[in-house]
Structures are given as structure tokens and as C-alpha cells.
Amino acid sequence: xxxxxxxxxxxxxxxxxxxxxxxAAAARAHGRGDEDIDLIVVTKFFPAEDxxxxxxxxxxxxxxxxxxxxxxxxxxxxxxxxxxxxxxxHMVGQVQTKKARSVVxxxxxxxxxxxxxxxxxxxxxxxxxxxxGERSQALDVTIQVDLGNGQDEARGGxxxxxxxxxxxxxxxxxxxxxxxxxxxxxxPAELDPRSAFERLAVLHQDVLAHHPDATWLSxxxxxxxxxxxxVGATHLRVGSAILGSRYSER
Ligand SMILES: *Cc1c(COP(=O)(O)O)cnc(C)c1O
Numbered sequence: 001x002x003x004x005x006x007x008x009x010x011x012x013x014x015x016x017x018x019x020x021x022x023x024a025a026a027a028r029a030h031g032r033g034d035e036d037i038d039l040i041v042v043t044k045f046f047p048a049e050d051x052x053x054x055x056x057x058x059x060x061x062x063x064x065x066x067x068x069x070x071x072x073x074x075x076x077x078x079x080x081x082x083x084x085x086x087x088x089x090h091m092v093g094q095v096q097t098k099k100a101r102s103v104v105x106x107x108x109x110x111x112x113x114x115x116x117x118x119x120x121x122x123x124x125x126x127x128x129x130x131x132x133g134e135r136s137q138a139l140d141v142t143i144q145v146d147l148g149n150g151q152d153e154a155r156g157g158x159x160x161x162x163x164x165x166x167x168x169x170x171x172x173x174x175x176x177x178x179x180x181x182x183x184x185x186x187x188p189a190e191l192d193p194r195s196a197f198e199r200l201a202v203l204h205q206d207v208l209a210h211h212p213d214a215t216w217l218s219x220x221x222x223x224x225x226x227x228x229x230x231v232g233a234t235h236l237r238v239g240s241a242i243l244g245s246r247y248s249e250r
Contacts, residue, residue, distance in 0.1 A: 009053045015242045016041070016057055019225075023236065026229035037229065040090050042221075042239035044069065045246040048076035054242075055081050063111075063237050065093025067102050074106040092182075092218075092237050094156045100125040109140040111182040111218050111237070114158045119169050119176065126175035138177045142218050142235075143167055145203060147196040148186030155184050160203050167207050167214065180216030180234070181207060185224050193224040194231075201231040 020039065027034040042063035043051050051062055051073060062077075064070035074089055091107040094114075100121040103110060113119060119141075126139040143166050146157030158166055163181070170178040183200045185193040197219050204217050220228025222241035229236070240246065 005049065005053070008050070009056070011244075012050065012053050012242065013057055015244075016054070016059070019238055019241050022225060022241075023229065026226040029226075030230050032229065032232075036234060038235045040092070040218075040235055040237045041242055042092060042237050043073070043243060044093070044239065046243050048073045048080070050243060051077045052080050055085060055087055059087055061088045061090055061235075063090040063092040063239070065091070067091075067095065067099040071102055071106060090235075090237070094154070095122075097121050101128075104129045104139055105134050107139070109142070109179070111142045111235075112144045112156055113141045113166070113170065114144040114146075114156050116166065116169060119166065119173060123173035123175040130175070138175055140177050140179045141170055142180045142182040142216055143170065143178075143207075144182045144184075145200060146186075147183050147199055148190045152186065155186070157183060160199070163203060163207065164210070167211055171211055178211055178214045180204065180214045180218065182216075182218035182235075184221070185219070185227075193227040197224075197228050197231040197233070204232075 023037055024034045027037060038061055040061040040063040041054055041059050044065040078086055088108045089106055090109045090111060091103055092111045094112050095103055095118060097118050104125040122139060129135040143163055144157040145163055146159055150159060167178055170176050181204050185196045200219055207214050216235055217233045218235040219233045220236040222238050225236045
């Protein structure tokens with residue numbers, strides 16, 4: 001390991017520790033244990049070396065948001081750490097329908113499922129991938145809900161009233177497994193994160209009534225993980241608080 005590599009590893013170790021402390025404190029404040037909260041470290045825009053370092057620091061869930069970047073980095077990670085040490089790979093960003101076939105090759109979970117056509121394509125692709133030995137099992141998915149006023153299309157997500165129909169479609173898809181709901185908090189000028197996540201939690205209860213196995217609630221990022229823990233989030237997707245700011249996104 002070069003000097004720069006070991007410095008970066010120390011930096012990641014420190015920020016990872018700080019985020020785990022934040023999660024533990026938030027869980028305590030709401031009478032929850034932190035063992036049922038899964039930290040997904042979102043590594044988009046950061047190099048494969050960071051993923052390798054994170055795995056060596058005990059990270060068991062990695063999040064990515066763009067297919068092309070993810071496919072290459074996940075392959076590099078696998079050849080470095082080996083199949084047995086691979087973390088779970090979560091696709092958290094918007095997925096173009098035509099990328100479904102690629103995503104099912106390396107993703108364990110897709111969080112951003114928000115339309116019929118994507119569900120149909122992921123289902124077919126996951127079944128084909130199992131058939132061809134590229135996957136061992138069905139693809140775990142969460143339905144992404146838009147908690148804002150529907151104006152931010154880049155954020156993605158189905159309107160709350162469309163959620164149950166998509167959940168039903170996933171439940172009838174042999175290649176997919178419905179795990180729960182996901183959301184990105186809207187712009188705080190639209191709605192504050194705590195109120196947004198409370199809305200999500202209510203919707204989650206409705207979905208659970210029909211789909212009792214859909215227990216996951218994927219909500220909370222670097223800036224609002226406490227608000228998400230407060231409403232019962234089971235999966236936090238944290239990037240910049242651990243890896244630093246994403247210069248290339250600016
Ligand atoms: C980038 C991203 C995150 C992580 O965001 P941070 O604010 O860097 O923690 C979480 N969820 C999704 C869908 C993302 O695209």
C-alpha cells in the first residue's frame with residue numbers, strides 16, 4: 001500500500017466511524033437498536049480503490065448510481081477482493097430501461113424501481129441472468145416513491161398513489177423480490193425531510209398490509225439520516241459524509 005493509499009484508508013476509517021456514531025446516536029434517541037439499520041456506502045464518482053479500502057474496513061453494502069461506472073468498478077472490486085469478500089451491491093440511482101440487462105449482472109438490489117416498463121425489463125433480465133448462471137437468485141427491489149410535488153424528474157420515483165400498483169406488479173414478477181420502499185427527500189423548500197419521511201413511513205404501512213415481506217425502508221442520506229432513522233428507516237444510503245464531496249458533480 002502506498003503512502004497516499006494508507007492516508008486515504010485512514011480518512012475513510014475516520015469518516016465511517018463518525019457516520020456509524022451518528023447512526024447509533026439517532027437509533028438510541030428513538031429507542032431503536034442500530035443492528036437493524038443497514039449502512040449502504042454510496043461510492044459514485046469515487047474510484048475502485050476506495051471501494052477496496054471500504055471493504056477492508058468492514059463495509060458490507062456498497063451503493064452506485066450509474067450503470068457504466070458501476071459495472072467497471074464492481075468488476076475491479078471483485079477481482080481485487082474475491083467473490084467471497086464481495087459486499088452487497090445496491091443500485092440506488094435512476095436506471096434507464098435499456099440498462100436493465102447490464103445492472104442485473106452485478107447488482108444485488110435495485111432501489112430506484114419506479115415504473116412498469118422498468119419492472120418488466122428487470123424481471124426478464126434477472127430471469128435470463130439466473131438461467132445463464134450470471135446470478136444465483138431473484139433481484140431484490142424497492143419501489144422508489146416521489147415525496148415531492150413531482151416536478152423534479154431527475155430525482156425519480158412514482159407518485160404515492162401509484163405505489164401499490166407497482167408493488168403488486170413486482171410481487172407477481174418471478175425474477176424480482178419486493179423488499180420495501182425507497183425515497184430521496186425532496187428539496188427542503190418543498191417539504192422538510194422529517195415530514196417527507198413521515199409520509200413515506202405511512203405509505204410503507206399500507207404496502208406492508210398487502211406485502212408483509214416488504215419490510216425495508218430505504219431513506220436517509222448524509223444530510224438527513226437522523227430524520228430517516230426517526231421514522232424507522234432500515235437502509236441508509238450515505239455518500240459524501242464518508243467519501244467527501246463529489247467534485248465531478250459540481
Ligand atoms: C448520491 C446518492 C446518495 C448519497 O448521497 P449523499 O448526500 O452523498 O450521502 C443516496 N441516494 C441516492 C439515490 C443517491 O443518488
